[in-house]
Amino acid sequence: MASSTERPLDHRYRDEHPVRTLAYLLRADRDRLVAAVGVFTVKHSPVWLLPLITASIIDTVVEHRPIGGIWLSTGAILLILLLNYPLHVLYVRLLYGSVRRMGTTLRSALCTRMQQLSIGYHSRVSAGVLQAKVVRDVETVEQMVQQTAETGLGATTVLVGGLVVIAVRTPEFVPVFLVVVPAAAFVVARLRSRLRTHNEHFRHEVETLSSRVSEMTRLIPVTRAHGLEGKALRRMDGTLHRLLASGMRLDLVNGRFGSLAWVVLNVIGVLVLAAAAIVSYYGVWGVTPGDVVMLSAFLTTLTTSTTTLVGLAPVITKGLESVRSVGEVLQAPELEDNEGKAELTSLRGSVTFRNVDYAYEDGGRPAVRDFDLCVAPGETIALVGASGAGKSTVLNLVIGFIRPTSGRLLLDGTDMSTLDLRTYRRFVSVVPQESVLFDGTIRENVAYGMDDADEETVRGALRDANAAEFVDRLPLGLDAVVGERGARLSGGQRQRLAIARALIRDPKVLILDEATSALDTRSEALVQQALARLLRGRTTFVVAHRLSTVRGADRIVVMEDGRIREIGTHEELLRRGGAYTALHSGQVA
Structure with missing residues (x-):
């Protein structure tokens, strides 16, 4: 649809x-x-x-x-x-x-x-x-x-x-109704406009109360820990009293409106009834007693209908x-414009940056500048540097979330801007810092987007991700529900499921964005073992603050202010005594 x-x-x-x-x-x-x-x-x-x-x-x-x-x-x-x-x-x-x-x-x-x-x-x-x-x-x-x-x-x-x-x-009464009905409706509508203002004010007070209750419940641990219950209740009492005053004003205006509208409509109704009765009594225009009742009834219904139409505004x-x-x-x-672009049917995994710049729309300094890098198929590239150095921007460029502001990005020698990125991403897997799981079973989360994956394939991915040991202990196994955002699992378990999801897709290009930064030592060790299996034969881009996790990379790219500062293996960069050495020394210390 x-x-x-x-x-x-x-x-x-x-x-x-x-x-x-x-x-x-x-x-x-x-x-x-x-x-x-x-x-x-x-x-x-x-x-x-x-x-x-x-x-x-x-x-x-x-x-x-x-x-x-x-x-x-x-x-x-x-x-x-x-x-x-x-x-x-x-x-x-x-x-x-x-x-x-x-x-x-x-x-x-x-x-x-x-x-x-x-x-x-x-x-x-x-x-x-x-x-x-x-x-x-x-x-x-x-x-x-x-x-x-x-x-x-x-x-x-x-x-x-x-x-x-x-x-x-x-027909003689048509002009009367064309004047009296709109006039009566106008009076009622004017009364209702005042009522609308008070209704709106009351609604804002209710919204404020809702916000205060939400805030109070969220702060209960802090309030209780510091003995501030009295202060919290006094603050809530102020909101409740304002709501009470607003509600009482609204009730009073409602009462006045109801009474005045009733009086206005009935006074006009009585006057029209009296006029119609006098006309009938003296035999003018041939108005019958039934016509008198009809005209009186129509005045009420027509006035109400006109008021209703005005109230729909x-x-x-x-x-x-x-x-x-x-x-x-x-x-x-x-x-994202993919219309009419070439579809990718296979990928070796070569990624080439040629003088790539990228600037965000806020008009600030480019996040990536003069970025030149050739990555061979199956090579693991680690991106390190301080926060704001441009590492995440490089990853987003590789995934195709953003396009270079200038320069070229090539996949197997083909300019990425000429490719249908939806077909390219079939060969890409991403393991983010915060694993994204939905409220479904383990089987559904691991095989997400892989409808043809059988149970053995799912179990194989879980074994390679070091996740089979905890999944098998769950009462429902693969059919265990993980909860919203994986709330029923630990951080390490969630991350291993994310790795299993990446493994089952058998990607050619792999993106690891701080995949172990939020884990404890034991969980990190299990995840690192799983990542070692995941990296084999795949072009991999790794971003990590912990330099211990990138020591095995084929090349480490040190970034600073959007530019490449140094490139080399862990040992080569340490021997140079440059920016990487300074980062490493700071973490060791």
Whole structure:
């Protein structure tokens, strides 16, 4: 589904008005939506037909018309009322089904776009913000369409139906309703706008309380350790009292609004009723007693409908803002461009940097400068240096997360910028400092992306990663659930699973980014043994602060301020007595 929606949505979200965007999203279900409007009009017709039928029954009684008119009117309204249930079910299937499909399409397009956006974009925009767009913003759009359709259609059909009936039965009163109904709705809307302000203030106070409770629970160990319970409670009491005051103000305004709106609508209703009664009493315009009751009933329903339509403005505004929020992701330009580029079917593992520079978008100094390095297939290169020296940038260049600002990066002699990086990454494995595991079984985590991996292949990767010994001790073995982010495992166990995941892919290029820095001595020894097996015959780039972990590298590249300062083996660099020796001496000391 995602692939079929990404291009049209990408195009539509470029500087489009959110209303046009919504229309585009719902275009596939336009026939269902038209049918939903028709079904709703029929099912909702009793609301505006009832005053007309009531008028007919009253006129039959007062004017002693044939009794059959009462049975006919009653039968007609009962039939429409009984049809409401099946028609409402059909309406829900038509409208809500269309809205849910639109929401699914939108979420699919968002997820597709997030997979396409560059790592730079993801490092700048927090995961929480993106999650809110996929979950909350799309839900807000769905709710806006549903509420606007349900409430707006109801109010519109009552307005149109009521005015048509009045125009047919008592056309002289149409100008009165066209003036009185909007005026009454305007008064009620003005009262409601004050209520909205107080509602918003109360919502902010509730959000503040939520934040304070979260903060208080997080600080309980610190609070208890320093005997600060009283201070924490006093701080919370201040927030609770502000919430109490805001809630009481809101209740008071709610009460005033309800009472004033009720008074305004009923005063106008009484005045219209009195005017209609006087007109009927003196026989002007041929207004019957039934017309008097009908006009009185319609005033209330039409005023309520107009007020309802005015009240939809905040819902629509919030929904359209969510459409814009989603559009920020769908039109973000930072895409990894692989379209039409050469696919990689095999890789020996040669990596060549030629005068590579890379500068981040913040306009600062280049993170990598004049970087020249030729790496032979199967060679292990260790990158060392102080924080900020450019090591992680070099790794990101090798993975293809970022492209050189200038210079060239070659894979087996082919410029990386001409290759489809998705096909290149099939030959790459990364073992990061913090292993990334999802809440699934050990089998699922190790074989992630390798659907054809059988149990023996998974067990072989676990053995080579020194992970089989702890996996076999677990009650469910390969089917043991690791928990979110691997929370049920130790740091060393998580890292060995990450190595097993890398091994099972049999990569040609291997990236190790501080793979042992967070481990204790025993875990590090087990992981180092596993890494030794993983490195064999693979082009490997290693970043490590602990120099003891890179002694066996074929070459060590010492970086400083984005440049290569020294290159050589561990022994060669120590004999030179340069930057590497200084780093080594500092760690030994």
